[in-house]
Each structure stands twice: as structure tokens, then as C-alpha cells.
Amino acid sequence: MNVLISGFEPFGNREVNNSWEVAKRFEASNEIDVCRVPVSFRKSHDVIIDALRRKEYDLVILLGETAFTKDYVRLERLAINYKDSTKPDNDGYIACDEELVRNAPKAYFSTLPIKRLTAYLKELGHKVKITNSAGTFVCNSLYYHVLRYLEGNGSDTAALFLHLPVETEVVSMKEMEDTLAAILSYFNKSPF
Numbered sequence: 238m239n240v241l242i243s244g245f246e247p248f249g250n251r252e253v254n255n256s257w258e259v260a261k262r263f264e265a266s267n268e269i270d271v272c273r274v275p276v277s278f279r280k281s282h283d284v285i286i287d288a289l290r291r292k293e294y295d296l297v298i299l300l301g302e303t304a305f306t307k308d309y310v311r312l313e314r315l316a317i318n319y320k321d322s323t324k325p326d327n328d329g330y331i332a333c334d335e336e337l338v339r340n341a342p343k344a345y346f347s348t349l350p351i352k353r354l355t356a357y358l359k360e361l362g363h364k365v366k367i368t369n370s371a372g373t374f375v376c377n378s379l380y381y382h383v384l385r386y387l388e389g390n391g392s393d394t395a396a397l398f399l400h401l402p403v404e405t406e407v408v409s410m411k412e413m414e415d416t417l418a419a420i421l422s423y424f425n426k427s428p429f
């Protein structure tokens with residue numbers, strides 16, 4: 238099983254990004270490629286789409302961090318064709334009430350059966366929740382572009398975005414890592 242896991246570089250006033258800190262823990266694993274993505278509306282998806290062009294993956298897990306949730310890892314159900322931000326991305330760009338792609342679908346949904354997956358993770362005691370908005374900043378943009386690319390190419394590659402908390406008091410880094418490992422083992426046992 239070939240898996241691609243991505244995490245973002247730091248942004249805002251943070252010196253690390255938990256998504257990259259977790260992604261890189263999987264660097265040495267067999268069959269897993271890991272890549273670090275810039276927090277850039279313009280460039281983030283190019284990094285992933287280039288990787289998808291070079292190699293066939295069964296599963297792509299995109300990771301990002303969010304300050305809006307402390308108590309659980311968010312399994313993002315969908316991405317919307319929209320960007321709007323109060324803070325600049327790492328290129329200094331502030332999006333204002335814009336579409337990501339003109340005349341394109343309003344949303345794309347994760348191609349994983351995330352209800353089943355979430356139930357499985359909860360049974361194991363992981364702190365997870367399905368959420369229905371990945372926001373309107375770069376994470377949503379990356380997710381939208383990747384899902385659009387996969388659908389447009391009739392790809393069988395499954396994709397999911399996970400938002401990890403910035404704060405690690407309730408959900409530790411180890412717990413985030415274990416949650417991701419559980420998702421991979423679920424996928425291994427019963428490919429979606």
C-alpha cells in the first residue's frame with residue numbers, strides 16, 4: 238500500500254506546525270512518503286499534485302493544524318471552492334471573498350467512508366470528530382485542489398484531510414500520531 242502524508246510548514250507566529258511534526262514521524266516507514274507543504278494559496282497543491290503525478294498512491298492524508306479545536310482531531314468531510322482570510326499566507330497574500338477555481342464545483346467530498354472510519358477510531362479510544370468545514374484558508378484550498386485533481390483524473394486514490402489541534406494538552410503529539418497510525422492500519426485491513 239502506497240501512502241502519501243503531507244504536513245505544512247509553520248505560519249503566523251508559530252515556530253512549528255504540528256501537522257509537519259506528526260507527518261515526519263512517519264518518514265522512515267515503508268510504503269509511506271512524506272512531504273512538507275508551503276502555507277501558500279498558490280503553491281501548496283502543486284507540491285502534492287506533482288507527487289501524485291510521479292507515483293500511484295492508494296491513500297493521501299493531508300494534515301494541517303488548527304487553533305479552533307483543542308479536544309479532538311478533525312476528520313474534514315469536504316472542501317469548498319472558496320477562500321477568504323484575515324491573515325496573509327506565507328507569500329503575504331490575503332484572500333478576500335474569492336473562488337478557488339472559476340466555474341468549478343462548489344465542493345468536493347472526501348473519498349473515504351469517514352463515518353465508518355470515525356466510529357472505528359472512537360471504538361479504539363481516539364479523540365476524533367467529523368467536521369464539515371476545513372475553513373477558508375490554505376488547508377481548505379489544498380484539500381479542494383487535491384480532491385478536484387483526483388476526481389478529474391478518475392483516480393482511485395483515496396484522500397482525507399485531518400486538522401490537528403495546535404494545543405497539545407488534551408490531544409498529545411503521541412495521540413495524534415497514534416490516530417494517524419490507526420487510520421493507516423484500518424485502510425490496510427479494509428481498503429475503502
Ligand code: PCA
Pocket residue numbers: 245248254256276300301302303371372373374375376377
Ligand atoms: N493550518 C492552516 C494552513 C496551514 C495549517 O496548518 C489552515 O487551517 O488553513
